[in-house]
Amino acid sequence: MSIFTRAILEINLNNLLDNYKVLQEIAGSATGAAVIKDDAYGLGAERVADVLYNKAGVRCFFAAHAMEALPIVQKYRDVTVYILQGIGEDSANIFRDNPQIVPVICSKEMLQYWKDLKITDRKPAIQVETGLNRLGFREADLAELSIDDLALFGLVMSHLACGDEKDHFMNEYQLNNFERIKAKYFPNIPASLAASDGVFLGKKFQQNIVRLGAAMYGINTAPYRPNQMKNVVTVKAPVLQVTDLAKGEFVGYSATYRAAGKRRIAIVSIGYGDGVPRSLSNVGKVFFKTAKGMEEARIIGRVSMDNIICDVTNVSKLEVGDWAVLASDFYTLDDMARDAGTISYEIMSRLGKNKRFVRRYIG
């Protein structure tokens, strides 16, 4: 018997690369750009960029903030990184010094700011609003732009609101808006509409550049059918203690679980401080790999900052030092998110920021 205290986050870069290649194949002649914002959804932007640059020839990236692009452009001189949140006073210096970092301009105010900077060595992208009603120029704003203004841009883009629902009316609606805007204002520059979900909606949505993020990281962005992507993230945490509960005993903060009979419990060394959603309290589950296969154990009581407590009464064999599997090929972050009442994007982003994990890259 061994004792461990730290949980493990395993990131399978081979699977990530395979996912990219599948997505690029689906996208056909469109360029598969990689979305590495939020530290590549927490998985490590530099590691992800390394594998995509070297093994898939990716030269076009999207990040949210200019600072996120710096390590990438400093390492690879022939890549372009588009910045979705655009440019402001708090990032102007980064843009000034790095011609490979290109802002996505979302408003007339930001366009004026860009023009005032007189940076002429690159063409920014423009975000146009087609129905998401997030960042982007409305058609009324576009109508006010001069021909010179319109000629500034090197890429026109928009973003789907409901791309993960194949038959949602918003998809055709946004596509039509996008095509009309393109034809009227940007007939001669490349266009990008689809992120990971839009890629699966077919050629019309793929345009010239697809922005591959969530699906590349293994998330099912086409949940109306089984996931075509390979799992990228595995999370496991060590059992620190195994003990018995008598009938009537309570478990965890605020005593939200009470044992209806004798129970065997395992205290596992991972909690919301590590990125496990507290909303898994009394509803989440973990798995133990035994001779019988993957055996399930429910999380009982509240998830605390550093620990979860699991009902292992029916697990056939378990001792201190065994590993509780929280996410794997078998029960992915999509599954965990469903139990937690959120989306896997949010959980992945949280897990990846935890410095207490032993972090292992495969590939």
Next chain:
Amino acid sequence: MSIFTRAILEINLNNLLDNYKVLQEIAGSATGAAVIKDDAYGLGAERVADVLYNKAGVRCFFAAHAMEALPIVQKYRDVTVYILQGIGEDSANIFRDNPQIVPVICSKEMLQYWKDLKITDRKPAIQVETGLNRLGFREADLAELSIDDLALFGLVMSHLACGDEKDHFMNEYQLNNFERIKAKYFPNIPASLAASDGVFLGKKFQQNIVRLGAAMYGINTAPYRPNQMKNVVTVKAPVLQVTDLAKGEFVGYSATYRAAGKRRIAIVSIGYGDGVPRSLSNVGKVFFKTAKGMEEARIIGRVSMDNIICDVTNVSKLEVGDWAVLASDFYTLDDMARDAGTISYEIMSRLGKNKRFVRRYIG
């Protein structure tokens, strides 16, 4: 008008220090140890330790994992850091090399592991189980320990399940269990039962060492009365765009918000990738400081990774570059947590891990 793209996390160390002093005063003769696990709830363990060591004379700390203690003990040679998750093969080397880092032993298996290591230059703490049913020796386990085993320990501790509910029956129940265990097995060593919430339950609960964490960071751990603590965390994010919605337009992913009439919206540069709970979708709120005071604006549509969208129709004055205040003295993380359906501990831990913030320390 200015444009900014990055959100700001402001951590008021002066208020944190004041909170510590108030808590220490309430704790009377008990030693006020500081809980700095999970990078001091995300606020920065080294910065927090600096101010507490230098301005409040704190010499006793608690962390969850041995690795969390390293920067502290390497800087300050006269502090002790107790490690709540104890010791295992993945941390034994850290303990071997650092006599100031002291494990909290929670099980007979871990005790055996500790004894096998033959580290004799410090006395570990022992966690005993009194009702939380998380980590700790049960009374039946204690009964099996030899006199030599019992003499190994330098501190006995336990943890309350319901310390934030003043009249909860569990508090007296756990106190009685703790006193009985102390008297029988550990009559001659210091004891620690109370964390931030237990401090407010009175002298009997305070024992010899109180473990000050959440309340020091400004969280109300005695929610049955107004918060006595000062606020430590302020979060604000820049407005990237202000625009109008026509009646019937949708907002955000999955089109979960539809405008019943004309609306003015602000797109704010912060999202769940920065630690804003996605559960604030369509229910959260932000505030804008105007000549009229703090004006409220509801989050509409889904929180996305990098942005939230707010209904600012009724905000008297607003333009691109203004700051949406997500957490402040006026609307604290406790308030945000109530709206998000969780606890402020979880949100604080998430926000603090975000590298995209401009992070500012006061004090």
